[in-house]
Amino acid sequence: MNLELAGKVALVTGGTSGIGLAIAQRLGEEGCVVAICGRDADKLARALAQLRAGSIVAHGFLADVAQPAHMERLAGEVAAAAGGIDIVVSNAGTHVKGTLEQVTTAELEKQLRTKVLGPWELARQVAPLMRQRGGGRFIMIIGQAGKVPGAGIIASAVSNAAQHAFVKSLSDHLGRSNILVNAVCPSRISSPLADRLDLTGEVYLGRSLEQQEARWGAQVPMGRFGVPKDIANAVVFLASARASFICGANIDVDGGYQRSIL
Numbered sequence: 001m002n003l004e005l006a007g008k009v010a011l012v013t014g015g016t017s018g019i020g021l022a023i024a025q026r027l028g029e030e031g032c033v034v035a036i037c038g039r040d041a042d043k044l045a046r047a048l049a050q051l052r053a054g055s056i057v058a059h060g061f062l063a064d065v066a067q068p069a070h071m072e073r074l075a076g077e078v079a080a081a082a083g084g085i086d087i088v089v090s091n092a093g094t095h096v097k098g099t100l101e102q103v104t105t106a107e108l109e110k111q112l113r114t115k116v117l118g119p120w121e122l123a124r125q126v127a128p129l130m131r132q133r134g135g136g137r138f139i140m141i142i143g144q145a146g147k148v149p150g151a152g153i154i155a156s157a158v159s160n161a162a163q164h165a166f167v168k169s170l171s172d173h174l175g176r177s178n179i180l181v182n183a184v185c186p187s188r189i190s191s192p193l194a195d196r197l198d199l200t201g202e203v204y205l206g207r208s209l210e211q212q213e214a215r216w217g218a219q220v221p222m223g224r225f226g227v228p229k230d231i232a233n234a235v236v237f238l239a240s241a242r243a244s245f246i247c248g249a250n251i252d253v254d255g256g257y258q259r260s261i262l
């Protein structure tokens, strides 16, 4: 299948690790010029070396998505370095676990800045650049806490539900400019984040990380954790010319774990 991605410019926030790096890799393999960003200079350098070792044309930028000024600067720098922007994958962030008593208001605010305000500002900056090129793609990675809230994941549930509202509203607005906005919703993906966090937040129930991981894998119909490339393949399809009438959708990529029909 020809995805018609060769020569497109794709920015992946949080493209220095895990899911984001796999997305940058797959887009690069399809011929995109990729731009990645993160906060850690060493991680950024390692990711760029990995991409370039595969003959991918890659640009790297230090930027914190929680800071709107960084998003404005990032959009300008990517457009200057690569000649424009066709595709944005809004992926940067982390999972915040804990109950109401455990998550401070400052932690929730940081999560909202990272997951909602940053992508908001980035969309404001890149939409005019995409319009200049006749269209584009804005794809958001949204963890499944946004559809299935819970006591131990309350902060991520709040931020991710807001991301769903953002994607749907933005798709309604930008679809008219041939900028297609969609979401990919991972769960149970092995990555540096999943490896270092008790993602289910069930420690408060007395379950160890090992107990949770064993329980999680068994609960997935496909019987395993996913890998970052599973998410990357879905993103590459949504970014491609083959997804030209998909707008405002959110696609679960989770081995069938999510039983919600919404």
Ligand SMILES: NC(=O)c1ccc[n+]([C@@H]2O[C@H](COP(=O)([O-])OP(=O)(O)OC[C@H]3O[C@@H](n4cnc5c(N)ncnc54)[C@H](OP(=O)(O)O)[C@@H]3O)[C@@H](O)[C@H]2O)c1
Binding pocket: 013, 014, 015, 016, 017, 018, 019, 020, 037, 038, 039, 040, 041, 043, 044, 063, 064, 065, 066, 091, 092, 093, 094, 095, 114, 141, 142, 143, 144, 186, 187, 188, 189, 190, 191, 192, 193, 194
């Ligand atoms: N793994 C899963 O099962 C899973 C499930 C649901 C949702 N997700 C979501 O998928 C996304 C990627 O997760 P992952 O598993 O690949 O995690 P990861 O390996 O920890 O990668 C996170 C990436 O985001 C960057 N990042 C984090 N905060 C940032 C900020 N404020 N500004 C700029 N960059 C930032 C990190 O780089 P720096 O640290 O250098 O900034 C890194 O490149 C996250 O948003 C996560 O919440 C993951």
